[in-house]
Amino acid sequence: MPPASSVPCAPNRVTHLLALLFFSIPAPSVVPTCPGSPIFSSDPDPVHSLLYQRSPNAFGQSLALRCPHYIEESGHCGVWRHRESTCATWFCKFVRGAVGMRFWQVVRQLLHAVEESLAQWCVQELDMGTAALQLLFPPPKHPSTKSFDGNQLDGVADRQRYTAIWGNWTGREREFFKASASLVNPLTWDDVRAICGPEIQIFELLTQEAYSSLLSTDLPPVLQVHSFKAAYTGPGYSYISAYNSFDTLKLPKTLLDVLHYFDGRPTGEVLRSIEAEKNLKLSQSLLRKLVDFGILSAVGEG
Numbered sequence: 001m002p003p004a005s006s007v008p009c010a011p012n013r014v015t016h017l018l019a020l021l022f023f024s025i026p027a028p029s030v031v032p033t034c035p036g037s038p039i040f041s042s043d044p045d046p047v048h049s050l051l052y053q054r055s056p057n058a059f060g061q062s063l064a065l066r067c068p069h070y071i072e073e074s075g076h077c078g079v080w081r082h083r084e085s086t087c088a089t090w091f092c093k094f095v096r097g098a099v100g101m102r103f104w105q106v107v108r109q110l111l112h113a114v115e116e117s118l119a120q121w122c123v124q125e126l127d128m129g130t131a132a133l134q135l136l137f138p139p140p141k142h143p144s145t146k147s148f149d150g151n152q153l154d155g156v157a158d159r160q161r162y163t164a165i166w167g168n169w170t171g172r173e174r175e176f177f178k179a180s181a182s183l184v185n186p187l188t189w190d191d192v193r194a195i196c197g198p199e200i201q202i203f204e205l206l207t208q209e210a211y212s213s214l215l216s217t218d219l220p221p222v223l224q225v226h227s228f229k230a231a232y233t234g235p236g237y238s239y240i241s242a243y244n245s246f247d248t249l250k251l252p253k254t255l256l257d258v259l260h261y262f263d264g265r266p267t268g269e270v271l272r273s274i275e276a277e278k279n280l281k282l283s284q285s286l287l288r289k290l291v292d293f294g295i296l297s298a299v300g301e302g
């Protein structure tokens with residue numbers, strides 16, 4: 001969704017990750033309406049989460065699943081500059097198809113882990129009180145044993161629980177987030193790595209590897225046809241989707257008719273066969289595009 005021009009700009013990326021939380025808190029005098037945890041993005045409105053999980057294709061189409069940050073009057077996102085990792089890394093289509101999608105997926109994994117770890121670090125640093133910590137960090141439950149209370153079903157917060165969760169910061173919620181920003185804002189990336197631990201360092205390595213793949217145009221030595229769908233077929237061409245139904249590639253029938261040649265033989269041999277038998281020469285850049293979009297894949301890859 002496009003940005004709302006009225007959203008204030010935070011000074012750096014790390015602050016952006018926490019700054020989303022500023023928009024989640026009600027003014028102290030206002031009865032809270034969020035039935036999930038006000039602190040962690042991983043603990044949102046449970047009813048909304050259930051509907052989201054059970055309706056995998058409905059987000060973006062159903063009003064019941066509409067994001068609370070959406071501004072109906074303008075059609076804008078109310079937290080654009082501070083949107084969290086999923087929204088910051090989600091695209092319908094990607095430069096370099098599946099290769100680009102994988103890069104953004106691991107960036108999301110990294111940013112999400114940083115968001116969660118820094119939020120927990122702020123909670124630890126700012127002394128919310130043990131009773132609040134017990135509510136914020138309950139022992140894990142199997143999803144099948146989770147249940148909703150009436151307030152959660154009605155989409156409103158329980159005032160008593162809300163107050164207990166805020167602990168020592170009840171009535172000073174905005175100050176809590178400002179204090180969090182003051183903690184996070186001066187952090188360097190090295191600080192973030194030290195605070196967030198080995199998981200972030202693993203995700204950082206995976207992000208670097210995905211970025212190298214994004215820059216590389218090397219072709220696998222042996223290719224095979226991957227499964228794909230024709231989203232639309234016209235005279236002499238089809239729109240093909242393989243890695244992502246949103247991102248189709250228009251391919252001529254002459255090309256589609258020779259894809260079965262990629263049967264696990266070395267690529268040079270396949271290209272020579274296609275040229276000799278079909279009088280068709282396929283360029284390296286076209287092959288790369290077919291690999292990027294998941295229509296061809298390295299032998300041994302799913």
Ligand code: SF4
Nearest residue numbers: 001067069070077087
């Ligand atoms: S926060 Fe909501 S409105 Fe903003 S980009 Fe994400 S889904 Fe869209």
